[in-house]
Amino acid sequence: MSAQQNALAAPRQGLNMRRFLDDWVMVLAALGIFALSAIFIDNFLSPLNMRGLGLAISTVGIAACTMLFCLASGHFDLSVGSVIACAGVVAAVVMRDTESVMLGVSAALAMGLVVGLINGIVIAKLRINALIATLATMQIVRGLAYIFSDGKAVGVMQEEFFLYGNGSLLGVPVPILITILCFVFFGWLLNYTTYGRNTMAIGGNQEAALLAGVNVDRTKIIIFAVHGLVGALAGVVLASRMTSGQPMIGQGFELTVISACVLGGVSLSGGIGRIRHVIAGVLILAIIENAMNLKNIDTFYQYVIRGTILLLAVIIDQLKQR
Amino acid sequence: MLQHVNSGDSLRFNGIGKTFPGVRALSEISFEARPGSVHALMGENGAGKSTLLKILGGAYAPSSGDLKIGPRTLVFRSAGESIASGVAVIHQELHLVPEMSVAENLMLGHMPSRFGVVNRRAMQQQARELLKGLADEIDPATRLGNLSLGQRQLVEIAKAMSRNAHVIAFDEPTSSLSAREIERLMAIIGRLRDEGRVVLYVSHRMEEIFRICDAVTVFKDGRFIRTFEDMGALSHDELVTCMVGRDIQDIYNYRPREQQGEALRVEGLLGHGLQVPVSFSVSRGEVLGFFGLVGAGRTELLRLLAGLAPHKAGTVQLDGQTLKLRSARDAIASGVLLCPEDRKKEGIVPLGSVAENINIGARGRNARLGCLVQGRWERENADRQIRALNIKTPSPDQQIVYLSGGNQQKVILGRWLSMPMKVLLLDEPTRGIDIGAKAEIYQIIHDLAASGIAVIVVSSDLMEVIGISDRILVMSEGAITGEVTRDQAEESCLLQLALPRTRG
Numbered sequence: 001m002s003a004q005q006n007a008l009a010a011p012r013q014g015l016n017m018r019r020f021l022d023d024w025v026m027v028l029a030a031l032g033i034f035a036l037s038a039i040f041i042d043n044f045l046s047p048l049n050m051r052g053l054g055l056a057i058s059t060v061g062i063a064a065c066t067m068l069f070c071l072a073s074g075h076f077d078l079s080v081g082s083v084i085a086c087a088g089v090v091a092a093v094v095m096r097d098t099e100s101v102m103l104g105v106s107a108a109l110a111m112g113l114v115v116g117l118i119n120g121i122v123i124a125k126l127r128i129n130a131l132i133a134t135l136a137t138m139q140i141v142r143g144l145a146y147i148f149s150d151g152k153a154v155g156v157m158q159e160e161f162f163l164y165g166n167g168s169l170l171g172v173p174v175p176i177l178i179t180i181l182c183f184v185f186f187g188w189l190l191n192y193t194t195y196g197r198n199t200m201a202i203g204g205n206q207e208a209a210l211l212a213g214v215n216v217d218r219t220k221i222i223i224f225a226v227h228g229l230v231g232a233l234a235g236v237v238l239a240s241r242m243t244s245g246q247p248m249i250g251q252g253f254e255l256t257v258i259s260a261c262v263l264g265g266v267s268l269s270g271g272i273g274r275i276r277h278v279i280a281g282v283l284i285l286a287i288i289e290n291a292m293n294l295k296n297i298d299t300f301y302q303y304v305i306r307g308t309i310l311l312l313a314v315i316i317d318q319l320k321q322r
Numbered sequence: 323m324l325q326h327v328n329s330g331d332s333l334r335f336n337g338i339g340k341t342f343p344g345v346r347a348l349s350e351i352s353f354e355a356r357p358g359s360v361h362a363l364m365g366e367n368g369a370g371k372s373t374l375l376k377i378l379g380g381a382y383a384p385s386s387g388d389l390k391i392g393p394r395t396l397v398f399r400s401a402g403e404s405i406a407s408g409v410a411v412i413h414q415e416l417h418l419v420p421e422m423s424v425a426e427n428l429m430l431g432h433m434p435s436r437f438g439v440v441n442r443r444a445m446q447q448q449a450r451e452l453l454k455g456l457a458d459e460i461d462p463a464t465r466l467g468n469l470s471l472g473q474r475q476l477v478e479i480a481k482a483m484s485r486n487a488h489v490i491a492f493d494e495p496t497s498s499l500s501a502r503e504i505e506r507l508m509a510i511i512g513r514l515r516d517e518g519r520v521v522l523y524v525s526h527r528m529e530e531i532f533r534i535c536d537a538v539t540v541f542k543d544g545r546f547i548r549t550f551e552d553m554g555a556l557s558h559d560e561l562v563t564c565m566v567g568r569d570i571q572d573i574y575n576y577r578p579r580e581q582q583g584e585a586l587r588v589e590g591l592l593g594h595g596l597q598v599p600v601s602f603s604v605s606r607g608e609v610l611g612f613f614g615l616v617g618a619g620r621t622e623l624l625r626l627l628a629g630l631a632p633h634k635a636g637t638v639q640l641d642g643q644t645l646k647l648r649s650a651r652d653a654i655a656s657g658v659l660l661c662p663e664d665r666k667k668e669g670i671v672p673l674g675s676v677a678e679n680i681n682i683g684a685r686g687r688n689a690r691l692g693c694l695v696q697g698r699w700e701r702e703n704a705d706r707q708i709r710a711l712n713i714k715t716p717s718p719d720q721q722i723v724y725l726s727g728g729n730q731q732k733v734i735l736g737r738w739l740s741m742p743m744k745v746l747l748l749d750e751p752t753r754g755i756d757i758g759a760k761a762e763i764y765q766i767i768h769d770l771a772a773s774g775i776a777v778i779v780v781s782s783d784l785m786e787v788i789g790i791s792d793r794i795l796v797m798s799e800g801a802i803t804g805e806v807t808r809d810q811a812e813e814s815c816l817l818q819l820a821l822p823r824t825r826g
Contacts, residue, residue, distance in 0.1 A: 193693045194686050201682050204671035211630070211668050212683040212737060213654040271673040 116228020595622025
């Protein structure tokens with residue numbers, strides 16, 4: 001018995017350090033990149049640029065919070081880019097026709113919720129692969145955005161609507177506030193609610209979760225429904241910033257969101273994911289993009305650099321697990 | 323590809339050690355396995371046998387020490403290096419692709435081809451050659467997934483032999499084989515030995531060890547304990563005592579219990595895997611054993627009771643109330659809890675911690691406002707179960723995959739003990755678990771029954787069923803073929819009832 005205890009009491013000091021690094025390495029990397037940019041790039045720390053950086057983080061950051069839940073449960077959602085565009089269009093069209101901001105925002109959020117519910121039900125109940133299911137809704141919803149808007153940007157006249165995108169509280173722009181609230185709320189949701197823990201268990205081993213009494217189907221449907229709703233929220237904020245609903249925006253946005261999550265350390269195969277991974281991934285992508293813009297690096301090269309960083313990050317992650 | 327393997331070479335382990343995060347799996351393992359002999363590795367689960375085989379197969383790099391095959395000193399950094407040095411390890415989980423044909427599996431990595439186009443005929447021909455004498459009846463064109471587990475094992479062995487490996491290691495090869503397949507495997511192992519190869523053999527089954535092995539090395543807690551070279555002078559009890567480190571006269575530790583009235587009554591139940599309506603009942607405080615051969619329908623019966631498969635006819639009553647069993651959640655809500663046969667696939671969440679795996683079931687009913695996780699309650703509950711069930715883990719936060727099979731099983735029991743339980747369904751509760759942990763699990767089963775829970779145990783281990791059950795039902799071909807009370811239970815009569823016979 002005591003021999004057994006001794007055998008198990010292997011070196012733990014090194015383990016804790018290792019675990020700490022595993023958990024925080026991407027956050028440290030984000031801070032490092034921030035520090036380097038601050039030192040080497042003029043105007044990086046200027047209030048105007050910081051505000052721009054914050055706004056750049058906001059749309060991806062909001063959508064990444066719930067993408068984290070999709071990925072942690074072992075799925076993903078490709079329809080979020082279309083949902084963002086369609087939400088902006090729906091909000092703008094409803095406001096144009098009813099002149100009610102309240103109704104416009106509600107309609108946009110309801111649209112997102114319905115798309116998410118459809119995704120969730122098709123994936124959980126009909127057992128359709130998430131790639132195919134959300135690839136289909138991605139195209140359907142994009143099409144609807146064009147249909148509702150007649151293919152053109154729909155302008156918004158209501159002043160109160162611009163509060164979501166251009167307002168500020170205590171000097172902090174509202175989109176940034178919403179993003180921070182999302183990080184806190186969804187981080188808490190993942191760690192401290194049965195819904196969050198069940199999400200992790202489903203991603204870790206769906207069969208075991210089912211046998212342990214977790215309501216797997218319902219949890220999955222909620223994951224996608226919430227993701228649809230939050231995607232629509234990001235779309236409303238974006239439309240408010242641009243003062244119009246544009247059916248063509250957000251193409252490829254879903255891949256940026258997934259890249260940010262994976263870059264931060266969320267596992268594509270499910271079961272591993274924390275909100276700090278998401279924050280780190282979103283920050284790294286945004287800071288690098290911002291730095292490249294300040295340095296006037298050609299957009300064409302920016303694609304190559306972003307792709308390379310993502311590839312390096314996942315390779316490092318893979319090596320770490322050996 | 324094969325490097326200078328001489329048939330007279332022996333295999334030596336030189337101070338092999340392996341450390342995982344938080345666990346020292348092996349330390350200072352040194353012993354020699356001679357050519358032309360079958361060398362058994364024994365020890366409780368978690369003793370380090372499988373880890374040693376993984377090091378031999380190149381799946382893990384050792385933290386210290388090295389291997390010697392003949393005069394060559396080796397440390398394998400990959401499976402490829404191990405194979406190139408003439409080693410074949412046949413793991414418990416077979417490394418085969420179920421969707422491909424037998425021939426493709428056998429020739430994987432070196433299919434006969436021209437400009438990348440596979441020559442199917444040559445491949446089938448070569449595959450047939452490889453199977454000759456081993457499993458002539460297997461058609462190389464069959465999809466591997468259509469073969470029985472035993473046949474797949476033979477394919478894996480054929481694959482190992484195709485590389486003309488000098489060292490062949492078997493990790494619990496007989497755990498999923500039928501009696502006939504075991505006979506064939508024994509003959510093959512005998513042949514490998516006579517050809518002068520080094521055969522390593524890991525098994526928990528004593529009769530196999532005494533039958534085919536020429537030497538036994540015993541491990542405990544990741545340490546080398548002793549090698550017995552003279553099997554003739556070694557007694558069964560001596561070996562067990564060496565493994566467990568204590569005498570175990572009666573690991574089942576059965577004591578009579580008071581039965582407190584009927585708990586579960588099953589009437590005319592029909593569903594997937596059952597050919598004839600099944601009826602039986604089990605009382606509070608009773609341990610009801612289900613014995614039968616693999617495929618007799620016992621696992622399917624438990625899955626029906628656990629709500630995992632829909633029943634086509636019949637009723638299940640608990641305390642006089644008819645249960646609705648449309649999902650696992652229905653069964654769990656009624657207090658009917660299942661510990662599944664395949665722990666890895668259906669039991670544990672491998673990425674999760676021990677505490678996470680204990681609390682996953684009870685979390686929902688202890689959450690505040692239906693959704694807020696009670697952190698303190700969960701920590702206390704995890705500590706309580708770890709203590710109560712003697713789960714060996716450095717901390718509740720340890721990832722569960724680093725625990726041995728027996729301790730993983732105890733974690734799943736702890737999960738159910740955290741919840742209201744009326745009927746406990748155990749499917750092969752001690753499969754792949756060492757003797758020490760088995761005894762602990764039998765004790766837990768006894769205590770649960772004594773506290774008024776109805777326990778149903780499905781097992782293919784005859785001694786176990788007889789040892790722990792108050793009453794035994796035997797199943798064969800999807801039907802209950804007999805009922806035997808504890809005092810009448812005899813191996814021969816149970817086996818007789820379990821054997822398939824053609825019904826008129």
